Amino acid sequence: MAIIFIDGKPYQAKDGVSLLDACLSLGFDVPYFCWHPALHSVGACRQCAVKVFKDEKDAKGKIVMSCMTPVADGMRLSIDDPEAIKFRASVIEWLMLNHPHDCPVCDEGGECHLQDMTLLAGHVYRRTTLKKRTHTNQDLGPFVNHEMNRCIQCYRCVRFYKDYAGGKDLDVFGCHDHVYFGRSRDGALESEFSGNLVEVCPTGVFTDKTFKKHYTRKWDLQAAPSVCVHCSLGCNTLPGERYGTLRRIRNRYNQSVNGYFLCDRGRYGYEFVNSKIRIRTASVKTNGAAPADEAAPELAISEIRKKLNGTHEGGIIGIGSPRASLESNYALRELVGAENFYHGVSDTVFNMMGEIVRIIKDGPVAAASLEDAREADAVLVLGEDVSNTAPMLALALRQASRNAPMVNLAKFKIPHWDDAAARNAIQNEKSPFFVASFTGTRLDGLSSEKPYRAAPDDVARLGFLIAHELAPESPGVPDASAEEKSLARRIAVALRNSKKPLIVCGTGPQSIHILRAAANAAWALKRAVPDARIAFSLPGCNSMGLALMDFPSGRPVSEALKRVQAGGAKAVIVIENELDESIGKEGAEEIMSLPCSVAIDFIATRTSQLAGVALPAASFAESQGTFVNNEARAQRFYMVMQPQNKNIHGVWRWIMEIKAALGTEKQCPEIDALTAELAKRMPQFAPIADRAYFPPPGFRIAGMKIPRQPHRYSGRTAMHTNIGMVEPKPPADTGSALSFSMEGFYDASKKQKIPSALLTHYWAPFWNSVQALNKFQSGTGGPLLGGESGKRLMEPSGSAPAYFTDIPEKQKKAPGPSGANNKGFFAVPLYHVFGSERLSMESQAVAGLCPEEGQPFIAASPRTLSALGLNKSDTMELEIGGAVFDFKTVADEEMAEGLAGVFVPKNANIAADLAGLYSKLPAWARFLVKTERKQ
Amino acid sequence: MLALLRALWLILLHTFKKRVTVQYPERKAYVPPRWRGRIILSRDPDGGERCVACCLCAVACPVDCIALQATEDKTGRRYPETFRINFSRCIFCGYCEEACPTYAIQLTTDYEMGEYRRANLVYEKEDLLISGQGKYPGYNFYRVAGLEIGGKAKGEAENERPPVDVRGLLP
Known part of the structure; x- marks a missing residue:
């Protein structure tokens, strides 16, 4: 620790950090642009000038860039020195010379670091009469909008894109005041982290293109802490809602997990929440194959009760899901009993x-x-x-x-x-x-x-x-x-x-x-x-949670199928699952053809279409629960918005309703009670009862809940008046300490600490942009002041390892003798960031970037292909495990010899039998050139 | 007694003074041009909607009675898809007009808005949008902004240089 004197008062600062970092960490408002807590200092913008004095006798001092000056013990500096203030004001005036008069139509407006810093540095009036330089924009693909006029040349974008994220196609061009940040030519940004440019850019050069289609100001977004559902890492997100639809996803800082950034799948994959593929009403199938009818929830529940009547204990099997919350899986497991609960994943x-x-x-x-x-x-x-x-x-x-x-x-x-x-x-x-x-x-x-x-x-x-x-x-x-x-x-x-x-x-x-x-x-x-x-x-956002559920006993879904085949089950309840993917089309059909089959999901899947009763579930944005990520960190996600209609409930609540209908339980508990029960009953999940990490619903600061809406939330008395003049009471949230309102406790003064798990937005006086985050951290880039959100469930036991001794044999070149025209290849699964995850494929922007236009393909080395007499873009058929599939072929220079990568995108149009292909991989496969098979 | 007579005298005198009561609605009172009455959305000199759906009026509104949703046309020009003012809540403070960066939202001299049903006081965009420029003629935000929209390419706005040729090496 070093002692530094800021405007005459002593403060403690960390040794070795930059002066800007130290000042911000101490809560001072020093304006800056090019500095970023994850990208560090480069000294490009000259905005963070402060005055440094040699000793206490030095009255003159010298102006330095605080981001480029290391902290030294006993250092004396002044932020409020008139000369430093004047210097900063002239720098911002100069940076603003060419900035267009765009704020009203700029998506960054209201959360713009440039707006904040302009005010902070004291520039309010444009004195120059010079003409503004302009730039033409580029089409940067479906994620990021480009508006180069607004650029202030801070270099943050290229520093993030090239230096931090390793992208190659965004760079800086030109010279002097012609400096241009873009690609060498129009085209989609190649990096899967391009969406972070939106948050990294201090102004509106890079803005969110999907958000632009349903634009809402930052202050109008109702948000709640959430966890990304698009992969297993459990990145923390802040989804924002307005008028009943999910508008965008922003990064929620968590030092231990995602830090400052998100990937594009996580940022842009949210649109499934608003998509047409959502199940919005319950449907009951009448007499077998007749089309599913819309039905009131009560009707669906009574149908289930009717069908289950006479089903004795053990007759119902439940199939859990790696994308459903711990609570939903637990509720199902409790309803059907541990011995009837199956993990909805393939054997592999x-x-x-x-x-x-x-x-x-x-x-x-x-x-x-x-x-x-x-x-x-x-x-x-x-x-x-x-x-x-x-x-x-x-x-x-x-x-x-x-x-x-x-x-x-x-x-x-x-x-x-x-x-x-x-x-x-x-x-x-x-x-x-x-x-x-x-x-x-x-x-x-x-x-x-x-x-x-x-x-x-x-x-x-x-x-x-x-x-x-x-x-x-x-x-x-x-x-x-x-x-x-x-x-x-x-x-x-x-x-x-x-x-x-x-x-x-x-x-x-x-x-x-x-x-x-x-x-x-x-x-x-x-x-x-x-x-x-x-x-x-x-594979899934809660794979770890599901795996821990019954560890080490649990059963995969294939055992459920065996049981159904043996006649050991009369009813099945499937939650948030596409059974085709884990057990194949036939298996799924067999399970779902039980006398009573119930699917509870938020999107229509083939499984939900097969089900006798399909119930509309709430997506992650409309429900609360816990996910366990890849390192076994349990993290809570909260309701961002009310379900879009009254028929939609969280999976766990549907299961409780079924339980009530069966007469086993009268009262439907709150989600928090369910979580507490789960933590109590299953020792592996005991840490999720820790209130320090997961604040209880009764948590209050100064007697208040934490608001989901920012204090400037607008339009309350007009947004519902097209429906009726009665202004509805804000819905009560009994499951968490968050309120569906702008009223509640919010403070950015570092005095009262809002628990990190409940922090719904970042705002502080003068800081409207995402950079306000520094007001909630103990030291920039450090942990949040409100403590950790989320807790790890497993730490290593420290025991001596018992090494695995089962060493596989060397890969054979071919499965054995094959016919003259047929060659055997080893098929391995391929994945793509945009395409291998079902939910994100409902976002048009993400689906548009799926390789080969969302068609399944086989990738093999050109040598492998030419051995088969195939050209790059030919079609071939793949026989795997007795089934034959049509595939486009793609030459892949890098593919290991003798291997063939199989890629099947997870979109709604993929044939049911293809969806289950991954569960059979890796495996030997035969390639049949199409024409030959026809002969 | 004296006071009573004095009062009678004063009343008698007033019968000869000029009347202040106006026979409304047959006769209308004078309303100054800056009167804060019924809110309208105006158009720019070219006939386009002035409102760019920036939401500043909504956030400035102390009673939160303005709700709108932004959208864009094919050329990138932003405008409100819906724009709703709940006049049963409006206090005619004029903050929305003050906040408006494009002179779109304006308070007019019309105050005759009485309704028997509160629902009739909810004005949608088609009720608010007028065909003229209102109090501030001549201003067109998109002529000043750097954003490219239909009919105005980059560098064609007021006070702008033509777009930079990035590949040019001249100083």
């Missing part, structure tokens, strides 16, 4: 999830949070294509790739936050980074050596080899080639010599061997490096 996924829980729970190595990943200094990615399955993890790994060479900065006496200098000093040096995958990944560029391309089993073998190199007692791979051995040795040495190595794997390749190999490697590494971590990417 079920087994992998069980193994992952075992690895985290029983092994000595902790699961890495995204913060751990950002801080890692050596990375090994085993098999998983993280950029496509868990994009924010890929972004974290990108930061990890800079950490090892950052150690050298001390040698040059460059502080880590002096970004331009630091990047210049470390040049192209990278942390040790190794990628083993089937095909090219977007992390390949970070790889220390040529990425290892191989089949899943071979990737696993490499992992086992590395583990053996690290710890000789872990089993070796006897028939490994010398090449593989030397690669493993190089990786092992690099990992062992690092301080915070991270091993990344996941369920993407659908190989349990890879998970085991990664665990062996991490455990072996732990002996040499205590801070070793392992990160998993999982």
Whole structure:
């Protein structure tokens, strides 16, 4: 700690940080543009000038850029010095020379850092009569709108896009006041993190294009803390609602998880909430195949009761979901009984999830949070294509790739936050980074050596080899080639010599061997490096919660099918699940053909269409619950808005209604009571009862709830008057400490701390933009003042590892003898950030970026294709497990020889039999050239 | 006694003074041009809607009686899709007019808005939008703003230079 004197008063500041950082952390309002807590200092805008004095006798002082000046003990500075104020006012006047008169039509207006800083720096009147320079705009794709006139040349966009996120297609062009930030030509931004430009840009150059279509000012958005549902990382989000529709998603800062950023799937995948595919009324199928009729909820419930009449205990089976909340899964499990509860995932996924829980729970190595990943200094990615399955993890790994060479900065006496200098000093040096995958990944560029391309089993073998190199007692791979051995040795040495190595794997390749190999490697590494971590990417937003539900006993859905086939069930309740994907079309049809089949979901799926009774559920934005992310961190999401009509209820409430109808329970408890019960009954979830992390519904500050609406929320007395003159009372929220109102407690003075889990928006006097966040952090970029939101459920037990010894055989080149015209190839699953997640595919913007226009395809190396006599864009058929599918073929230079990547987008148009294909992969498949099959 | 007579005398005198009561509605009282009466939405000199749906009137409104939703035409010109004022709540404070950056929303001299049903006091956009410019003739926001819209390309607004050629190397 250093003591610095600001305008004569002593304050404590952290050693080694920049003066701007220190001033902001202490709560002073120093204007700035180019500085960003995650991108650090570059000194481009000259806005953060303060005066520094040599000693107490020095009255003259000198003006310095506070972002470029390190804090020193005993330093004296003045923010309020008249000369410094004048300097800042003239800088902002100069930055505003060419800024257009756009605020009323600019989407950034009202949450604009430039507006805030202009006022803060004291510029109110345009004196110049010079003409303004203008720029033409570019079409940057479906996510980001471009309006270059508004640019103030702070360079934040390229610093984020190129330096932080590794994008290659956004850059700065031109010179002097012609400087232009854009692409070399029009086209969609390639990076899957492009949406962050909207938040990074201090003004309205980059704005949210999907938000533009239903634009609402920041102050009119009703928001609540939420958790992203589009992958397993559990990034924290702030969805905003107006007039009953979800308008946008913004980042919610959580130091341990997503920090300042979100991926585009998380940011733009929200539109399923408003989409036509939502189930909005209950439907009851009359006599088998007749079309589903709309029915009142009471009718649907009474239909269920009628059908279940006589179904004795054990006759109802329940199928849980990796995308439903803990509470919903728990309610279902309680209704049907633990022995009748099945996990709605394929056998492969079920087994992998069980193994992952075992690895985290029983092994000595902790699961890495995204913060751990950002801080890692050596990375090994085993098999998983993280950029496509868990994009924010890929972004974290990108930061990890800079950490090892950052150690050298001390040698040059460059502080880590002096970004331009630091990047210049470390040049192209990278942390040790190794990628083993089937095909090219977007992390390949970070790889220390040529990425290892191989089949899943071979990737696993490499992992086992590395583990053996690290710890000789872990089993070796006897028939490994010398090449593989030397690669493993190089990786092992690099990992062992690092301080915070991270091993990344996941369920993407659908190989349990890879998970085991990664665990062996991490455990072996732990002996040499205590801070070793392992990160998993999982299939769904609550996969971990579901897996923990019955661990280690649970059952996958295939056992439910067996039971149905054996006649052991009369009724089934499926929640938020597409059974085709886990058990195939026939299996799903068989389960749903039980005398009583109920599907509770918020979007229409093939399963809900097969169901006898389909009930409209609330989406994440309309309900409350808990998700457990990939590192077993339980996080609460709250209702952002009321369900769009009275028929829509949370899944858990529907189950309670069914329970009440069956006469087992009279009272329907509140969601919070359900959560408390769940935490009590299941010791693995006990931490979610911790009120410090999850404030109870009775939580009040100064007797008040926390408002969902900002204090400037407008139109209350006119927004409903087209329906009726009676102004409705704000709905009561009995399940949480948040209110559906603008009234309540909100304070940004750092005195009263709103719990982070309840922080609905960031605002402070003078700070309307997202940068107001610094008023809620203890030190910029540090943890939120309101404590952590979310709690990890599992920490490593620390016991000695029992290494996995089941080492797979080397991948065969072919399955065996094949016909003259048919060749066997090993089919592996491919994923794409835009396309491999069902809900986000309801967003037009996301669906538009799905590869190959949303058509399924097979990717194989050109050599593999030419061996089959195929051209790049031919169609071929794939026979897998006896079924034949039509596929477009795509040449993929990077694909390992003998492998074929299968990609099936998860959109509504995909045939039911294709949807279940992933559950069979990886597997041997035969390719039939289409013409030959016809003969 | 004296006081009573004095009062009678004064009343008698008043019968010869000029009357202040106006026979409304046969005769109308004088209303100054800056009177804050019924709110209208005006049009720019080219006949386009002045309102750009910036929501500043709504947020300035102390009784929150203005609700609107923005939308855009194909050329990127923003306008209100719906614009509703609940006059049964309006206090005619004029803050909306003060906040309006485009002179779109204006208070007029019309105060005759009585209704028997409160619902009739809810004015939608078609009730509010007039065909003229109202009190502030001549102003067209889009001629000043840098945004490109139909009929006005980049660099064609007032006080603008033509768009920069980024590939040019000249100083």
